[in-house]
Amino acid sequence: MDQFLQAALEEAQKGYAEGGIPIGSVLVHNGQIIGRGHNKRVQNGSPILHGEMDALENAGRQPAKVYQESVLYTTLSPCPMCSGTILLYGIPKVVIGENKTFMGEEELLKARGVEVTVVDNQDCYNLMQQFIQEKPQLWNEDIGV
Amino acid sequence: MDQFLQAALEEAQKGYAEGGIPIGSVLVHNGQIIGRGHNKRVQNGSPILHGEMDALENAGRQPAKVYQESVLYTTLSPCPMCSGTILLYGIPKVVIGENKTFMGEEELLKARGVEVTVVDNQDCYNLMQQFIQEKPQLWNEDIGV
Numbered sequence: 001m002d003q004f005l006q007a008a009l010e011e012a013q014k015g016y017a018e019g020g021i022p023i024g025s026v027l028v029h030n031g032q033i034i035g036r037g038h039n040k041r042v043q044n045g046s047p048i049l050h051g052e053m054d055a056l057e058n059a060g061r062q063p064a065k066v067y068q069e070s071v072l073y074t075t076l077s078p079c080p081m082c083s084g085t086i087l088l089y090g091i092p093k094v095v096i097g098e099n100k101t102f103m104g105e106e107e108l109l110k111a112r113g114v115e116v117t118v119v120d121n122q123d124c125y126n127l128m129q130q131f132i133q134e135k136p137q138l139w140n141e142d143i144g145v
Numbered sequence: 146m147d148q149f150l151q152a153a154l155e156e157a158q159k160g161y162a163e164g165g166i167p168i169g170s171v172l173v174h175n176g177q178i179i180g181r182g183h184n185k186r187v188q189n190g191s192p193i194l195h196g197e198m199d200a201l202e203n204a205g206r207q208p209a210k211v212y213q214e215s216v217l218y219t220t221l222s223p224c225p226m227c228s229g230t231i232l233l234y235g236i237p238k239v240v241i242g243e244n245k246t247f248m249g250e251e252e253l254l255k256a257r258g259v260e261v262t263v264v265d266n267q268d269c270y271n272l273m274q275q276f277i278q279e280k281p282q283l284w285n286e287d288i289g290v
């Protein structure tokens with residue numbers, strides 16, 4: 001697996017081990033991870049810290065140029081909130097572990113010129129399936145259902 | 146002025162007094178404010194705590210049903226991140242102080258069935274204009290420019 005998707009998956013696994021929602025993300029600039037994170041709904045009681053948001057938050061305040069040269073890796077197809085954030089900051093490329101568990105706003109991203117790559121990674125998928133089987137209500141809460 | 150837009154403006158003024166970006170928001174459920182907040186880019190070094198996001202964060206974890214019965218008030222037209230968040234949680238109605246300073250994703254929201262009301266409030270506009278004149282680079286950073 002790509003080292004950066006692997007890092008995102010490790011974040012997801014960390015989230016799972018914490019009793020949280022196992023979605024992880026890393027923001028990569030010039031071949032370096034500048035922010036990594038995972039969903040913190042359970043851990044922080046947060047409705048906004050999805051994996052992608054946590055990675056961006058941990059990257060801190062960056063100049064527009066940095067986002068515009070970065071790639072966001074995420075284990076799961078990005079929801080409307082995270083997709084909107086990608087658009088706000090003009091992140092040009094997103095690499096997605098899988099979209100079978102949840103189909104995010106990939107079409108909107110593509111329509112706005114974002115390069116979207118879906119890896120269809122089995123480990124990302126299996127982790128989410130295990131989690132959803134164990135905590136279906138928590139998953140529904142996270143996607144506003 | 147509507148009491149809830151007034152509360153959002155007070156949040157924006159609080160942000161301005163803190164040296165931050167003066168955009169405020171409140172989430173209203175059944176006539177009660179359940180979350181209020183303002184942009185925390187400067188105060189928390191956060192790229193994700195726009196006013197709307199801070200209001201949702203401060204409302205804490207809520208059942209899907211609560212969001213679906215709520216109204217989000219914001220002093221400025223919501224950017225792609227905040228608009229995506231509105232879509233994620235199915236918030237059906239957004240009241241916007243003004244959109245002359247910045248036009249957010251109002252068309253996307255309407256296309257997805259969100260009721261969007263723009264009040265065109267002069268106090269919200271004047272506060273942003275004053276801020277942008279004083280700190281243009283900080284404003285650009287906030288909208289990814």
